[in-house]
Amino acid sequence: xxxxxxxxxxxxxxxxxxxxxxxxxLGIFGGAIPGITGAMMIALTLPLTFNMxxxxxxxxxxxxxxxxxxxGLITATLMRMPGTPAAVMTTFDGxxxxxxxxxxxxxxxxxxxxxxxxxxSWVFLVLVSEPLSDLATRFGPFEYFTLVMMAMVLIASVSxxxxxxxxxxxxxxxxxxxxxxxxxxxxxxxxxxxxxxxNGGLGLLPVLIGVFAVSQLIADVVDIEHKVERTKFSxxxxxxxxxxxxxxxxxxxxxxxxxxWIGILPGIGANIGSIVAYTTAKNMSKTPxxxxxxxxxxxxxSEAANNATVGGALIPLIAMGIPGSVIDxxxxxxxxxxxxxxxxxxxxxxxxxxxxxxxxxxxxxxxxYGIMTSSVGKISKLMFTPRxxxxxxxxxxxxxxxxxxxxxxxxxxVMLGFGIFGYFxxxxxxxxxxxxxxxxxxxxxxxxxxxxxxxxxxxFSPIITRPLPAAFVVISIILLVWPFYQEWKRGKKNx
Amino acid sequence: MNIALAKRDIGLMIFIIAVCVAVLVESWDxxxxxxxxxxxxxxxxxxxxxxxxxxxxILVRAFIAxxxxxxxxxxxxxxIIGTEEKTAEFRPxxxxxxxxxxxxxxxxxxxxxxxxxxxxxxxxxxxxxxxFLVGMESVYAFGRLITTFDRKHLAAARPVLIAAAIAVxxxxxxxxxxxxxxxxxxxxx
Numbered sequence: 181x182x183x184x185x186x187x188x189x190x191x192x193x194x195x196x197x198x199x200x201x202x203x204x205x206l207g208i209f210g211g212a213i214p215g216i217t218g219a220m221m222i223a224l225t226l227p228l229t230f231n232m233x234x235x236x237x238x239x240x241x242x243x244x245x246x247x248x249x250x251x252g253l254i255t256a257t258l259m260r261m262p263g264t265p266a267a268v269m270t271t272f273d274g275x276x277x278x279x280x281x282x283x284x285x286x287x288x289x290x291x292x293x294x295x296x297x298x299x300x301s302w303v304f305l306v307l308v309s310e311p312l313s314d315l316a317t318r319f320g321p322f323e324y325f326t327l328v329m330m331a332m333v334l335i336a337s338v339s340x341x342x343x344x345x346x347x348x349x350x351x352x353x354x355x356x357x358x359x360x361x362x363x364x365x366x367x368x369x370x371x372x373x374x375x376x377x378x379n380g381g382l383g384l385l386p387v388l389i390g391v392f393a394v395s396q397l398i399a400d401v402v403d404i405e406h407k408v409e410r411t412k413f414s415x416x417x418x419x420x421x422x423x424x425x426x427x428x429x430x431x432x433x434x435x436x437x438x439x440x441w442i443g444i445l446p447g448i449g450a451n452i453g454s455i456v457a458y459t460t461a462k463n464m465s466k467t468p469x470x471x472x473x474x475x476x477x478x479x480x481x482s483e484a485a486n487n488a489t490v491g492g493a494l495i496p497l498i499a500m501g502i503p504g505s506v507i508d509x510x511x512x513x514x515x516x517x518x519x520x521x522x523x524x525x526x527x528x529x530x531x532x533x534x535x536x537x538x539x540x541x542x543x544x545x546x547x548x549y550g551i552m553t554s555s556v557g558k559i560s561k562l563m564f565t566p567r568x569x570x571x572x573x574x575x576x577x578x579x580x581x582x583x584x585x586x587x588x589x590x591x592x593x594v595m596l597g598f599g600i601f602g603y604f605x606x607x608x609x610x611x612x613x614x615x616x617x618x619x620x621x622x623x624x625x626x627x628x629x630x631x632x633x634x635x636x637x638x639x640f641s642p643i644i645t646r647p648l649p650a651a652f653v654v655i656s657i658i659l660l661v662w663p664f665y666q667e668w669k670r671g672k673k674n675x
Numbered sequence: 676m677n678i679a680l681a682k683r684d685i686g687l688m689i690f691i692i693a694v695c696v697a698v699l700v701e702s703w704d705x706x707x708x709x710x711x712x713x714x715x716x717x718x719x720x721x722x723x724x725x726x727x728x729x730x731x732x733i734l735v736r737a738f739i740a741x742x743x744x745x746x747x748x749x750x751x752x753x754x755i756i757g758t759e760e761k762t763a764e765f766r767p768x769x770x771x772x773x774x775x776x777x778x779x780x781x782x783x784x785x786x787x788x789x790x791x792x793x794x795x796x797x798x799x800x801x802x803x804x805x806x807f808l809v810g811m812e813s814v815y816a817f818g819r820l821i822t823t824f825d826r827k828h829l830a831a832a833r834p835v836l837i838a839a840a841i842a843v844x845x846x847x848x849x850x851x852x853x854x855x856x857x858x859x860x861x862x863x864x
Contacts, residue, residue, distance in 0.1 A: 568808035
């Protein structure tokens with residue numbers, strides 16, 4: 181508790197406070213502009229944090245994370261176009277309400293639900309992350325290796341579309357992490373094709389910026405003539421009444437807990453949390469027929485859950501170094517860039533960073549509520565900015581971001597190459613989330629497996645003889661087999 | 676399966692398999708580990724084999740979809756195409772993306788060769804791309820505006836003026852902010 185209060189004092193000093201404010205504001209604006217995602221913004225901001233103190237850098241990025249997930253609500257409600265993938269479910273009820281002449285109320289419900297979702301998940305973050313980290317410090321290499329593999333299978337199995345494509349995406353990310361000096365083999369380079377620049381491996385940032393930002397830019401340029409439907413905006417009903425609080429309390433808390441839980445599961449992001457909470461709210465509602473036509477419960481469930489995944493996803497990141505979502509994978513990259521080892525020892529070695537992150541998460545939620553309720557009208561105007569003015573400057577930021585890491589143009593070419601590759605992956609419905617998580621987790625998985633084998637003189641059997649690794653393997657197999665079993669069952673029913 | 680998706684899948688999977696084969700060839704002669712049995716090679720090789728396996732599944736599915744599609748009646752195909760055309764909400768501009776990527780390649784290439792400094796080149800690059808994306812009509816209107824000084828062309832020429840403003844602010848502004856505040860060494864030319 182003392183460490184947490186110290187973290188708060190630290191985050192309330194002028195520089196971190198202003199960075200959280202800046203991050204949250206930029207995140208909301210970015211989230212509100214269609215085509216700019218949280219992952220894209222954070223990947224682009226990462227190079228700007230090189231010269232910052234690690235705690236300040238993470239405060240900025242976490243502010244941006246919270247802001248971006250929340251900002252998507254505005255576009256989803258006023259334009260029927262989710263600003264971020266996490267706000268997809270909000271479009272179903274937010275837009276009909278806005279078209280019905282109640283945009284302020286739809287946004288008000290969404291903003292408040294987002295705030296409550298953020299607070300509930302923050303409480304879990306404070307209560308769960310330290311005990312979980314204690315537990316994870318007892319993990320041996322095989323426990324860690326099987327946990328990482330389970331995370332990979334989990335994200336592939338729940339990613340939208342085909343599971344085979346989800347697995348392919350994760351495996352591709354792992355393969356991309358392979359070139360470069362092999363640390364376990366005494367600095368021997370592998371898969372470099374004698375290209376000197378590949379000795380250091382493919383950089384995290386060029387790959388991230390390419391896959392998330394450049395590929396999105398290409399898609400946006402292709403669809404640049406896409407005209408969006410818009411509704412008129414008024415702030416009437418932006419604050420919830422006591423009756424609203426009473427009516428929505430249970431829905432809000434339930435959806436927040438669902439969002440937090442989904443966030444904790446490795447690799448699953450805000451969009452899945454939002455879908456599960458929305459479906460649960462619909463199933464438990466007295467008026468399920470209203471869902472999809474402007475249901476207040478629908479907006480509350482979707483927004484409470486997607487914001488709750490932020491705090492939830494930070495739990496495995498802080499406690500075990502396992503990303504709870506794509507943005508968390510980027511945050512792991514941020515920790516590594518600042519020479520901080522993510523994982524169970526983070527609490528022991530860098531408690532000030534951990535508590536700065538936790539405090540920034542709460543502060544960003546409070547700021548998000550204040551910024552969105554006070555200036556949602558102004559933000560809503562920004563989202564109608566023609567994309568022709570927005571996309572080219574982002575492309576310049578991508579080039580700077582990739583170049584700035586090592587002052588190498590090779591990284592810029594890598595970024596452009598992965599941008600094109602990412603675009604074609606998306607066009608083939610191959611999800612990009614598993615790719616990034618595979619890229620971040622592959623070196624951890626490989627080093628843990630090899631150090632485990634070193635300890636056991638090449639014996640693989642602890643993977644199935646030790647209880648935790650065996651449990652992780654069994655869960656992974658179930659996750660792999662379950663979708664195929666369901667498909668087979670459906671096919672049998674149809675016969 | 677959507678037939679266009681099947682065709683895209685085939686192209687992409689063949690490319691990925693080719694990359695995996697290159698990885699396998701490159702990693703085949705890696706020495707075994709000194710302290711543990713795996714060494715550097717087996718992990719990338721296992722991943723490459725896994726990817727080839729997954730790609731093969733997707734390829735088989737895509738080929739089955741193509742074969743089924745080819746067996747369809749011509750009239751059915753026409754019906755499908757007709758429906759797709761009716762439901763299209765906007766005209767995609769893939770060639771615009773190609774032009775933007777080519778210009779980006781040129782931009783990075785010029786920066787690499789040091790022919791021009793970051794600020795000025797970024798200014799020109801942004802102006803060019805924005806004007807290209809908003810359409811050439813605004814450039815013609817701008818031309819008419821500066822030759823005739825007739826204010827009725829101002830509205831149509833506005834995108835060019837906005838593009839110029841964004842280009843100058845972003846080009847020189849970024850150069851200042853990144854070099855003076857974030858201490859990033861941008862190419863000076």
